[in-house]
Amino acid sequence: MKLGFLTACLPGLPLDEIADWAVAEGYQALEVAVWPSAGGRDFEASHLPVADFTDADEQRTRELLERTGLTISSLAYYENNLHPDPATRESIRTHLKHAIDTAARLGVDSVGTFIGRDPRLSVLQNLREGEKVLPELVEHAGERGVKIVIENCVMEGWHPDGYPGNLAYSPELWEWMFDLGFYLNWDPSHLMWIGIDPLETIEPYLDRIIHTQAKDVELFPAKRNRYGHFGIVDKGGDPWATGWWRYRVPGLGQVDWRRVIDRFHDLGYTGTVSVEHEDPVWGGTPEKVQQGLRIAHRTLSPLIEPQ
Template sequence: MKFGFLTGCLQNMSLEEKMNYAHQVGFTALDVSCWPRENTRDYSGSDIDVENLTDAEVTKIKSDQQKYNIEFSSLAYYDNMLDPDPQIRATYKAHLEAVIIAAEKLGTPLVGCFTGKNQTKSIKENFDDFEVLFTDLVSFAEQHHVKLMIENCPMPGWQEDGLPATISYSPEFWDEMFKRVPSSSFGLNFDPSHLAWMHIDYLDCLRKYKDRIFHIDAKDVIVDEEQFHYYGIFGKKLNRQHEEDLGFWTPVIPGLGDINWSEFYNVMKEIGFDSYFSIEHEDRRFADNNKDVEAGLEYAYNHLNPIIHEFK
């Protein structure tokens, strides 16, 4: 199993500099942020300009990977693939296809994305659109020898009221997704932290969906049960401090939250998971600058590495 992190958390660094840093810490993989060069998404990054990727750049990147002993676990591009604006949706699709082509050129096995949601349509209508779009996208990925995966985040920050803005955040939706697009090349980038704050049993999900879990995001969360019982399952609605402020949960570095990673890893072993395990750094306390981000990554590395390598 390869251990890494999502690269977008480190800003104003080249991809080679990130590989060098990862190697120095002890990481063996990177989940490479591949948003468009011009974008306004939070937690995004553009470490590879996939739409203009040249053969010379591919050669250079592969050489750097060998130099620093770093695999790419995935190329990451997470936007609302079901955006209600047809022109925006077409732009997102074209960029995701460029990410898939780049992954093939680089020998990267996985591409991560979101489903998103069209808030002007019903859930059934969204799934009808999803089936058409993702049947095409998964087929395109297969043609390029890449697997496509969805992260199970509800994206409450995309909606003013903080309600879910994807149709892929729960087992109910996963069952519908895989019924509509049954290809074995379509799966999950499994993030237990979102399941935890939604009060879904992530260990049970890890077991039940083991054949669809291609990649695991190591992200932790603190759930304030007292505030949960105050705000309820739909979360805080007044005086929110930021987009994701639902009042009762906070994303944190692994080891500083509620998830028992030793228990989690035991289930990973039980199901035979041996793919990619990758820190997704969204802890606002370690985000003011790259030095703080690195402190967070290294804390998480020092907490998780002994667990997943079973150091005595």
């Protein structure tokens, strides 16, 4: 196991600066954000120009990894691959293929994204649509020796009524996407607020968990009595408004990381545990984000690399 973090939390810093900081703080891997430079939403960044990745870009990236000793655990482009607008969907698919091609050039074995959802359709209608259009992405990746990993984020902010906007939130749906050839970027924080015990989902699906995102969650059950299980309805234009939970860096929420990492050790997991920093307390400036990453490192590193 290696400990890394997703670079999207530091969108304003170049990759070489992030890498130097990561090494100094004891991290071993980077999950590199590769959204288009035209992005700009929260928790998105463009740290490699995958849409026009040149030989010079490849050489610079390889030299950076050699100099720092870091590995790239995955390339991250988390978008809605079932977007209801055809032009937007095609743009997302095209950029995802660029990310896959770049991963293959760099010897990175996975690219992360979402299944997504067309909110105009029922879940079952989305599954049938996914069965038509998603296998071509899996084939594109497989031909290049790359696996597509899907994060089990609910993405309720993508749905106008706050229902799941990414159809990979439960083991039932994982099994559906595994049949299509996808793998899992396992994140316990999302499982906890929808009522699924993260520990119980590791062993049955270990052969499909090839990457892990370490994000914690802080729950406020008293507020659930007002909003219900799916959270606040009137988000006031803020898709991150949840109502009774908020995401934290590992160690500041209610995920039992000691038991999670012990279960991984026990079962022989050898992938990367990658901190996904979406903590509102330790956010807002690069300095605060970096302090949040230090807290996560102090929490996880003794468990991943026992002293």
